[in-house]
Amino acid sequence: MTPAPPPPAAKDIGVPKDYDCAGTAIEVIYFEHRAILKFDGESVRLGPVAAASGARYQGWRADGVLIDFWGKGDTATLNVAGHDYPECTLIEAPVAAETEATSPAETPTTAPAPAVIRTYSARGNEPFWLVQADATEVRWSTADHVAADVFTGLTRTTRADGFALTATREGGALALSANATVCRDSMTGMPHPDTVVVQVDGREFTGCGGNPIDVLTPNAWTVAGIGGVAMSGRPPTMQFSADGQASGFAGCNRWTSSAVLSGEGLRIGMAAATRMACLDDTASKQESDFLAALGRVTRFDIDTNGDLLLKAGDETVIRATRTAVDAGQPEG
Structure with a gap:
């Protein structure tokens, strides 16, 4: 029997992956049992299918067109309505942001520059939601709204028991509180380092945050x-x-x-x-x-x-x- 695709590594779950298919840009977000493909202005939910190697997913666009995405390490193939695109290659995220504002000329002498916040992910189930925060913004998405809302003006407050993030967008606000207590994903049981509460535009969501390896x-x-x-x-x-x-x-x-x-x-x-x-x-x-x-x-x-x-x-x-x-x- 042909095996089902292996689940993605924990570090890849919920993290957007950009691919270049000979000039055509696509973005894939992997979850435990599915993937979301952003292509040509649309977001398509894909489910896993059996594959001899790598991780293969298929799904239907709103107009009924079948999309097949087959990831194999740093490369992938994309088939849309029977049309094969040239081999797609993973675009590595730039690391320059990790060294910004660290030179003596750019760092204020009156107060130390804040540490750059690496990408932080948190998620919950029933309903599914996902938060991704970096040094400057927070991206918020749900199962029914996979095109992420972007909140900017991010501030971070460190507490003895964890940290808090706040960010805003026109007409709305997001606040995330992460408590450094082990949280188990309600679907998989996977332990995460933080228990998270997110408030978005007056609604409250609970879930787990951080990388399980931590x-x-x-x-x-x-x-x-x-x-x-x-x-x-x-x-x-x-x-x-x-x-x-x-x-x-x-x-x-x-x-x-x-x-x-x-x-x-x-x-x-x-x-x-x-x-x-x-x-x-x-x-x-x-x-x-x-x-x-x-x-x-x-x-x-x-x-x-x-x-x-x-x-x-x-x-x-x-x-x-x-x-x-x-x-x-x-x-x-």
């Missing part, structure tokens, strides 16, 4: 249990990075692997480990059980104590506690 990366983690069995001796450790890597101490050896977040879960690749012999059978078994459990992980969660739960479906295969120790540098 739930994992700020801490190192010390394994407390594997399959419900408490650790003995020197426990394994884990640390995750924003570039999709995981590493730590397995019990006898150092280990490293890929750690890929999708729209619905977490996959940890086959771990590579050093080849030092374990000093006793207990440590050897504990390391073997840990590495095997990593390979079973399909998602993660955070419990009420702040412990990390790595799960295979609904089963917790690894429980870990936060630690200040660098998981990549085990004690000697």
Whole structure:
């Protein structure tokens, strides 16, 4: 059976992707189970279809024309009413904004220049809504209104428990409050770092914000249990990075692997480990059980104590506690 398209990486969900199809510009916004294609002045909702590779979506324009979009990494193909466009290439977003107003000549001496706000996304369900904020503006869209409303004049206020954004447009205003408490997407269960409340033109919406990887990366983690069995001796450790890597101490050896977040879960690749012999059978078994459990992980969660739960479906295969120790540098 031809597989269905894989879900997009979490960092891609809700983020507009611009493509150049030999001079024809299109924009695609990926969501967990669909995509929105902006093309020729229209926004078309697309659903996933089976594909041998990459992620393929199809949908009908308002006039009944079928649109087929097939993304394969940094390239894509676009077919509209049976007409194939030349290969589309992803246009990378410029990074110049990250260095604006940072030279001594441009930075006021009376007060430090505010840090540039990288793109921040928040979303909710029932009804679906999406917020995307950068350094200067906020884009607001819903399932029934995918052509985003743009709010400008953005201001940001930092609080001890999170931050707030406010922005305006003619005849309206948007206010976003992000509280730094773990929020689980109501459809996928994916943990996000912030619980978000958005007020738009007198209406209030609740949902989750931030990148799920930020739930994992700020801490190192010390394994407390594997399959419900408490650790003995020197426990394994884990640390995750924003570039999709995981590493730590397995019990006898150092280990490293890929750690890929999708729209619905977490996959940890086959771990590579050093080849030092374990000093006793207990440590050897504990390391073997840990590495095997990593390979079973399909998602993660955070419990009420702040412990990390790595799960295979609904089963917790690894429980870990936060630690200040660098998981990549085990004690000697």
